[in-house]
Amino acid sequence: MAARRRDSDLSRQLLAQLEWVELHHSSQASLAGSDETDPGTSDWWASATVRVLPDEDEADGIQPWYKAEGTALSTKQLDEESSDVTIFEANGLTIDLQHVEDVHDALDARSEDYAKFIPLFGGRxxxxxxxxxxxxxxxxxxxxxxxxxxxxxxxxPAWRGLGGVGRLLAGRLLRWVCADPRLVAVLPFPISLDSALLKDDSTFEPALEQVRRTWAALGFRPATGRLWIMDPADETHQNAVTQMEKTLGL
Structure with missing residues (x-):
């Protein structure tokens, strides 16, 4: 009972931090080149952070939320009085269909994971x-x-299961990385599992299904192979983000 109460208290503390969460994103594109440096492609990275200051509760011996297990992917000390707590990270690639020279080579040269998206594309x-x-x-x-x-x-981990925090962050991020979207694609995979559990079907399959449900809740659907896609013109995605904003009180 005490453990459940502690979990409930932490959940409330985390949800109270949402109004202070900031999204950061950056991108990189080459001026000239081919394959992975094709100027028609841009790699991007994003994170969501909360800036924290010394907590009065900590001085009284009460552990602040950001020191609880699983609340941060990383913490960066900014100065003696403040830190940035990273709760969310994402990365990906934007392809300009008008200017990319060879989309197949650009994906294949980057990595085996990116090469899996080649079946999305045709000719010219x-x-x-x-x-x-x-x-x-x-x-x-x-x-x-x-x-x-x-x-x-x-x-x-501590931010999961709080009513869609991760989905909302992903949806908000897409507003900024989708400047002129034709399609958004993802290959759902439970990346949080370690290598041993990936080989255990009794663990892997439920975890994969959970990841797929998460993307489905954002308007993504199966496309070709294991790839899932979202049509930016379909209102399902924006409706889902709007509903999550209401659910989380934002």
């Missing part, structure tokens, strides 16, 4: 734009020229 249209795979071209209503690939997303 009459204007020289890279097209999506034929079936996707017929399904996607968005008219943008950027395909956003989400590579990795991590949320500190």
């Amino acid at each position: 249209d009459q204007f020289g734009f890279v097209t999506l795979q034929d079936d996707l071209e017929d399904q996607i209503e968005s008219l943008g020229t950027h395909v956003v690939i989400i590579d990795r997303v991590r949320l500190a």
Whole structure:
């Protein structure tokens, strides 16, 4: 009973921090090159942090929320009085269908993981734009020229199961990395499992299903192979983000 009460108290403390969370994102694109330095591609990184100051409760011997187990992916000391606590991290790639030279080489040269997204793409249209795979071209209503690939997303364990904090952070992030979106793609995978558990189907399969449910709640759906996609023109995604904002009181 006491453990459940402590968990409940921590959950309330974490939810109270949401109004102080800040999203940070950066990107990198080459001016010239080919393959992984193709100027038509841009790698991006993002994080969500909370800046914390010395806590009066800590002086009284009460542990502050950010020192509880699982509340931070990392903590950076800024000065004697403040620190940035990172609770969320993500990275990915944006592909400009109008300007990418060879999308297949650009993905394959980056990594084996990025190469798995090659089946999303077809050839070129009459204007020289890279097209999506034929079936996707017929399904996607968005008219943008950027395909956003989400590579990795991590949320500190203590923030999970609080009503969609991780989903909301991912949705808010997409507003900033999707400048002219045609499609958003992800390969759902339980990256938090260690290598031993990845080989245990009784653990891996439920974990994979949970990750898929998370992306489905953001408007993503199965596409080709194990890839999932979201059409930015479909209101399902924005409706889901709006509902999570209401649920979390933001």
